[in-house]
Amino acid sequence: MLDERKQRILQAIINDYISSAEPVGSRTIARKYDLGVSPATIRNEMADLEMLGYLEQLHTSSGRVPSSKGYRFYVDGLLPHQEMSENEKALIDKWYKAKVRRVEEVFQETAKIISRVTKNISLVLAPQLSQAAFRCLQFLPLDGRRVIAVIMTDAGFVENKIVEMPDGATFEDFRRMSNVINKVLAGHTFDMISSESLQRIRDEIMDSTLYDAALELIHRSLDTEKTERLYLGGTTQLLNQPEFRDVGKIKDLLLMLEEEQLLKDILHAHLGDGLSVTIGHENKYSGIQDCSIVTATYHLDGELLGTIAVLGPTRMEYGKAMSLLSYMNNNLAEIIKQLRW
Amino acid sequence: MLDERKQRILQAIINDYISSAEPVGSRTIARKYDLGVSPATIRNEMADLEMLGYLEQLHTSSGRVPSSKGYRFYVDGLLPHQEMSENEKALIDKWYKAKVRRVEEVFQETAKIISRVTKNISLVLAPQLSQAAFRCLQFLPLDGRRVIAVIMTDAGFVENKIVEMPDGATFEDFRRMSNVINKVLAGHTFDMISSESLQRIRDEIMDSTLYDAALELIHRSLDTEKTERLYLGGTTQLLNQPEFRDVGKIKDLLLMLEEEQLLKDILHAHLGDGLSVTIGHENKYSGIQDCSIVTATYHLDGELLGTIAVLGPTRMEYGKAMSLLSYMNNNLAEIIKQLRW
DNA sequence: GTTAGCACTCACTTATTCAGAGTGCTAACA
């Protein structure tokens, strides 16, 4: 374990590096932070901290830079707990109020706010509905050949699909079909729709072309309901960070950000962790091993959940990101509920 | 007017510059393109072309670069008409088939394809529905307090909204309301819904709280139907272009690309022009005066329209972009119709 | 244990040189 002075020095170094983005030397620390010791002493301590793996040196005669381990220690132990100021909270509330009309816009706007406040990239994973319970299905006639299926879930989401009627089928057949499906599936989450349920529907419908139509409809619903949406914000913030002065690096990261599935996987890894911080090399995906991710999982009606995250260089204002995500987290469920009516 | 030889030289220079991105000198032209004259002669011609404003020189002793006027002449007169090869067409069709399930995905995928093929940024403006005709509205009961409104348009789009019932109103009231609205608005485009129609609805409903609910519903529909969506593709392609080796320029353009309204305005300016090319300084918005935009307007059922576009440095493969957009244009309406069922 | 002093390292900046590509001009040529 690090003694008191080493901790204070490490903290000073990380604070300084986070705000300056320059390798920090003993002299700077001695001057800016009043630790009551000379640069030489700090140099010795820094050498120790490097030995222990908390700091790194780019070349023999440059200042030190925090390592992943250093940041980890900082985040776990040295970081003073921060809260958003009332001012900031009010500002965020105002942004939401001004912009948000539809549920979709909540996620979009959340991403924007996070990136604006943290000056980093934000990721917002909207809840997937596979854990929502099926509530009911109704058909509406569209024209002679087609009907509209309206599907509702317990969480209050509504979707519609246009369905082609098989030859010979009537709207009355479809109404009968909806009764069967409603009876069998009511209360089932989309995840839980099993082959057994399908079998029951088949038995009750007793008409194979109708059953096929029902099956296709259910599959199409599952398809859309299961795909969760990912909202990205602030990719241009990247360009202001000195660690991305190089076009090659920008390209690498932007290309990665286009790989939606990869991003989803990364966020999934932290689903349910509450507030979690992953630093530099702790990241499994090598493309972001000089970045850190702060994630927070939010809940909606107990079950349904999504994730919001900040992605930025390891040199990141962790305190700010964490306090912001906590706040957004609490807000988000509330705002979505209000909007859903 | 330029004589035959000047034209051929201009063409050669532009071709070369488009593929090399390097200022091109007399020697290169003489060597690569068999014009039957010596570099010295070409030098003289190039000096003339510069005088006439078709070429520019960065400094006294560098090769020449085409000016906006030069590209304009090239696009209008020198560009051989190109068609997509059957191979490419087949490839594109395959991409669509593999990826596209929902109407929304058509636009998304179109943007992706355009950027992939042209290696530039693509813009796809999805048709706004304000010109779609209202077809019918139906209500479904959701729970005691709320109903679902399902709105259909002639173009085959279906939307739903959750509506809160005013105190004391019953589902039967809403059913009656839908009858009135359907009678009055049937066949009206969203653009055409006038205060007169609203007045008629008011007269028929004869209940001010119910009328308020109806009004709100109509407004909400107009809100969503009127906002057209913009899909962007290939922003990372930017980073491969040598003209964007500089981080500052990347930032400027990426920031501009975040201004959705601005982009829409730019596309709107060309709405209905068919295939249109805007080069460099011809652009009104100063942020893209070293870029060119190729746009094409597509139609859906005569009225409904949108725009697809390629945005890239003035040094762009105009022929490729134009032939691709023409092809996509023809395809797009077809694919959307098929998908809509 | 702490600190001052000093030699040393390394990146970054500035200046200089040099090669290469390209031009414009002149004079010769067909």
Place this chain on the structure above:
DNA sequence: TGTTAGCACTCTGAATAAGTGAGTGCTAAC
């Protein structure tokens, strides 16, 4: 008169060299 070869000149970009400054590690004194 239009075309071309030749040549002096210009400018960029890469390579090299020297100088500067921030920072370190080590040693010896406090």
